[in-house]
Amino acid sequence: MTTNPTPEEIAKAVAAEEAKRVNLPAGEAVPAFLKVAKQLLPELTERRLAPVAIVAAQPQPDHPLRFSMQTLFSGRQLEQKSWTEGDHFILDFGGHLTGYLSFRIVPTGSVADSPVRLRLTFGEVPTDVAESFHPYTGWISAAWLPDELLTIDDLPQLWRVARRHAFRYVKVEIVAASRRFGLRFEQVTAHAMSSATSEPALLPDSYPEWIRQVDLVSQNTLRDCMQTCFEDGPRRDRRLWVGDLRLQALANYATFRADSLVKRCLYLFAGLPRSDGLVNGCVYERPVPTYADTTTLDYAALYCVTLQEYVEASGDQETGRDLWPVALRQMDVILQNVDKAGVFIDTGETWCFIDWAFGLDKSAPTHALIVFALRRMLRLAESIGRGEDVQAYPRMIELMVGAARQHLFDASAGLYTSGPARQISCATQAWMVLADIPESPEVAQRAIRNAMQRNDAVKPITPYLYHYIVEAMLACGMETEALALVKSYWGAMLDIGADTFWEAFDPLDPLTSPYGDIHANSYCHAWSCSPTWLFRAKGLGRPAPV
Ligand code: RAM
Numbered sequence: 128m129t130t131n132p133t134p135e136e137i138a139k140a141v142a143a144e145e146a147k148r149v150n151l152p153a154g155e156a157v158p159a160f161l162k163v164a165k166q167l168l169p170e171l172t173e174r175r176l177a178p179v180a181i182v183a184a185q186p187q188p189d190h191p192l193r194f195s196m197q198t199l200f201s202g203r204q205l206e207q208k209s210w211t212e213g214d215h216f217i218l219d220f221g222g223h224l225t226g227y228l229s230f231r232i233v234p235t236g237s238v239a240d241s242p243v244r245l246r247l248t249f250g251e252v253p254t255d256v257a258e259s260f261h262p263y264t265g266w267i268s269a270a271w272l273p274d275e276l277l278t279i280d281d282l283p284q285l286w287r288v289a290r291r292h293a294f295r296y297v298k299v300e301i302v303a304a305s306r307r308f309g310l311r312f313e314q315v316t317a318h319a320m321s322s323a324t325s326e327p328a329l330l331p332d333s334y335p336e337w338i339r340q341v342d343l344v345s346q347n348t349l350r351d352c353m354q355t356c357f358e359d360g361p362r363r364d365r366r367l368w369v370g371d372l373r374l375q376a377l378a379n380y381a382t383f384r385a386d387s388l389v390k391r392c393l394y395l396f397a398g399l400p401r402s403d404g405l406v407n408g409c410v411y412e413r414p415v416p417t418y419a420d421t422t423t424l425d426y427a428a429l430y431c432v433t434l435q436e437y438v439e440a441s442g443d444q445e446t447g448r449d450l451w452p453v454a455l456r457q458m459d460v461i462l463q464n465v466d467k468a469g470v471f472i473d474t475g476e477t478w479c480f481i482d483w484a485f486g487l488d489k490s491a492p493t494h495a496l497i498v499f500a501l502r503r504m505l506r507l508a509e510s511i512g513r514g515e516d517v518q519a520y521p522r523m524i525e526l527m528v529g530a531a532r533q534h535l536f537d538a539s540a541g542l543y544t545s546g547p548a549r550q551i552s553c554a555t556q557a558w559m560v561l562a563d564i565p566e567s568p569e570v571a572q573r574a575i576r577n578a579m580q581r582n583d584a585v586k587p588i589t590p591y592l593y594h595y596i597v598e599a600m601l602a603c604g605m606e607t608e609a610l611a612l613v614k615s616y617w618g619a620m621l622d623i624g625a626d627t628f629w630e631a632f633d634p635l636d637p638l639t640s641p642y643g644d645i646h647a648n649s650y651c652h653a654w655s656c657s658p659t660w661l662f663r664a665k666g667l668g669r670p671a672p673v
Contacts, residue, residue: 386437
């Protein structure tokens with residue numbers, strides 16, 4: 128019989144494997160920025176969790192996620208049960224985590240005269256384990272779907288699932304095993320991994336309970352995305368994206384303070400630019416740091432914003448100076464898309480993301496986002512003493528602000544428009560306001576209110592863009608509406624039972640997916656973690672002193 132590794136040995140093996148995976152090529156060829164990123168590789172800490180319950184999914188047609196979970200028996204009772212071919216059960220770990228699963232599988236009644244074949248399905252939400260993933264209708268690969276077929280020999284065995292998953296639930300199906308013996312599952316353990324070095328803390332109880340819970344779930348979301356970089360979603364992409372990073376970094380300054388992880392991410396982007404110097408929209412860490420083939424103009428502009436905010440939050444001016452040429456290069460390349468009249472032209476050559484909303488015209492929001500980034504570049508230049516490099520920026524800002532007011536504003540409707548069809552969207556108003564383009568707070572407030580109310584305005588479908596609407600509301604004095612929006616949006620996810628906030632959520636159509644199938648969605652997604660920053664750093668919802 129093989130000697131089974133102890134949980135300690137498993138944990139050590141997990142850590143060793145993680146460390147090996149970030150494996151930069153050695154020598155002169157390694158760009159200096161990647162060397163800095165490598166030195167900042169964080170250690171992951173582990174929490175070990177036992178299942179709290181064995182649950183069953185109950186169909187609930189009027190529930191936004193179609194199912195709810197009912198407890199069958201406690202996690203501790205699992206070791207008293209024996210299972211045979213055809214059986215299945217669902218483990219509930221009581222909350223979302225990113226990590227590994229291990230268990231000891233023991234034959235009962237007789238020796239094991241065959242291997243055991245199991246199907247494990249890892250679920251972030253009940254739908255993942257309550258219904259089949261097939262037929263799959265998504266346009267991104269079905270290889271992302273979180274299920275595994277395992278064949279285990281030589282029972283009893285302590286087994287660790289090699290692939291990292293993001294989950295709260297695990298459905299265990301005994302697909303095949305000889306009927307001469309039964310199966311018992313012992314020491315079932317989830318090894319939750321994160322580079323956050325502390326656990327989320329609750330806001331004081333003087334805050335309304337819903338705010339405390341939204342804040343906590345935001346932090347759980349951030350914690351589970353904090354691995355060796357700020358991942359966008361531990362279930363699926365597992366990549367570092369600039370747009371997600373900005374919001375994670377902000378949330379981090381208000382909570383875990385893993386500032387060196389932000390720095391590592393800034394250096395990873397800096398070390399993996401496109402040939403013209405534009406940072407990639409996302410990069411891969413493994414098997415070696417590599418850029419993806421995705422560049423987005425708005426994310427490149429947000430790189431500059433993220434650097435400015437990092438320097439401001441951490442006081443690390445040295446990094447600001449080191450990465451300053453990278454930031455300058457972003458603006459140089461981006462401004463090539465601004466015409467003589469000061470209007471940003473979306474040629475379609477490089478992707479503008481802004482949001483996944485179907486049919487969204489990106490030109491006006493990107494125009495405004497560039498102005499927002501130019502203003503932040505001025506702030507960064509001032510803080511690191513590089514004012515001479517940005518002498519042309521005030522004139523460019525003036526030109527682009529004037530162009531937006533003249534060409535993109537529909538004065539009779541009180542709204543900014545985007546593209547030749549003069550599309551009205553929430554995205555455009557939010558970014559115009561954040562870029563301080565409206566002449567007055569009244570114009571700004573009216574634009575946001577109008578777009579939120581009008582049926583023909585393109586609405587966001589991701590927490591990412593909802594964040595920018597809230598941030599814009601706060602920028603123009605709409606605190607009450609900002610808080611109401613956080614409550615009706617993130618609060619609605621909480622009411623549905625979210626342990627972590629989702630990649631996509633449309634309150635009017637909760638089962639919507641940017642990818643054509645909700646099983647491809649990620650339910651712990653970086654860009655949805657920002658409410659903790661809104662509450663803690665921006666003072667949103669802070670109770671009045673008594
Ligand atoms: C999705 C990811 C990621 C986001 C990009 C633009 O693929 O969810 O978080 O930044 O879109």
